[in-house]
Amino acid sequence: MSTTAATPLLQVKNLVKHFPIRSGLLQRVRDHVQAVDGVSFDLEAGETLGVVGESGCGKSTTGRCILRLIEPSSGEVWFEGRNVTTLDKDSLRAVAREMQIIFQDPYASLNPRMTVGAIIGEGLVIHQMAANAKEVEDRVAKLLQTVGLSPDYMRRYPHEFSGGQRQRIGIARALAVNPKLVICDEAVSALDVSIQAQVINLLEDLQQEFNLTYLFIAHDLSVVEHISRRVAVMYLGRIVEIAPSRELYTTPKHPYTEALLSAVPIPDPTVKRKRIVLQGDVPSPIHPPSGCHFHPRCARAQAQCKTEAPALRELAPGHTAACHFPN
């Protein structure tokens, strides 16, 4: 593995996660949920890669496998030239400091028995990044200010805050240990739009200030499109298309991307668009359809799509899609 300047900060290679389904008295493995089924992408330092897809497409599992919060079944995750998937516990901890995550539910992801100061300062203590308690406190105060909260809040408990404020606390916790990569897993999805805009702007400011790299996982296409430089679209455990965000919106190559984009309501009654309404539901990831996973719902499907899974191929510079008959 060369470590030249061109090496991406994060490389995910053929990542697979199959969750076993156990049943019966002996809890034998009966089947597998193929949550992530061969995902590969690169992430450059300082960029934001958005990952979109509907429930069950494997976007959150991908994020968690990168941090090894869930152990991947196979595949590799390279972070700054180190293969994260083979690291032992101690080495993983050192890498984990540089890769942080912000979760969706600001109500469930903060320990209700800890003060805000203890929550934010925990990482500093674990990674021995502060010499003494005073230094931890100073750093927490500064972090609270960075995310737009009063330093006085450090002695309070999470229940005293609104959803938007809690998400700011979650961001301060992630930033405390000076990470390089932040995985935002539906980080603004639970927030009301006026608060959501505040948090999106904050994330953009922090990226500038600390040169952060984001993997921004969300189901809301408008939000992902807004914040990301590039966007990956997932469907049933696979990436079906990756492109610069503007290109993905203006010239989608994969029919699933096209349908997904056309389904997003535009907040302007004068905009009338042709909507492609997909029939049926997303199939089960236990026995996904053969060949291209999207073929049963695709208007363009041919015989080849049922038998042969299309590989991701570059159709325009930086624009790849996995489709036998792309636009």
Place this chain on the structure above:
Amino acid sequence: MPLLDIRGLKTHFKTDDGWLHAVDGVDIAIEAGQTVSVVGESGCGKSVTAKTVMKLIDMPPGKIVAGQVLWQGRDLVPLGSEEMQKIRAKEIAIIFQEPMTSLNPVFTIGEQIAESVRLHEGLSKRAALDRAVEMLKLVNIPTPQRRINDYPHQFSGGMRQRVMIAIALACNPKLVIADEPTTALDVTIQAQILELLQSLKDRFGMAVMLITHAMGVVAEVAQRVVVMYAGKVVEEASVGDLFARPLHPYTQGLIRSIPRLDTAAIHKVRLEAIPGTVPKLIEPAEGCRFAGRCKYVTPSCHAATPPLVEVRPGHKVACILHPAAP
């Protein structure tokens, strides 16, 4: 006369800290066959307004403190539960956000649709089940003959919402209240459900009160829009006027704070967030409730609550920047 005319409605809740003014003087009128969208963020009182119309508020702790809910001219507020039962489902039906919790898990889908028509239309068991099959066909559920014998857990989220719509429409109501009907669904399934609602509305001509937080959904389905903030209506207009000329600073902020797929990707502009958070509604002070977050705030905004006044034909706003048309 409007089909539904909510006048000066106040629904408050008793809490340990005092009375919570969840709905605090709301006026909404819906004409027959019209789609009116009630939009606002968490805690603005939109769902409580809908539940008050249906008298689905637990009292106590809730209390209808003031106002009228005129249904075809008759006030529903003083009605007892037996009389309300006759109006629910048969005249006004409601669809909730979470179809899993609003369906009974121990009855088949067929039984749940049939129950409502047997109760309200006095059909026989056989005829009621036939109606259930017909309703499932109407909401595009494949093989309805077989599926009436299935239980809610055997349906996906989108399919369950179709079943809820089937139950709501089974007695041919004049008004359907849809409380965040697509919020729990994926965007492609949301598109299916919105399309279904629209086609059923075209066919049966019922009025729809669509409660949502999503401005995109509003733009797509509503004819008139009511914007709520902190228990009050702050603006009401036709959908075209509201998006073209939003008058209330809150409505303006709400529209500008949403990233737009059609333009955002092309001109990466910074979102215009509304600073601050929604005020606490426990015994709120006099004055405009948006004043604390408003960039145009003046001292008189805190002095008195601005009334909702018509400033142009069919366009009402509650803001001192926009006095009533002479």
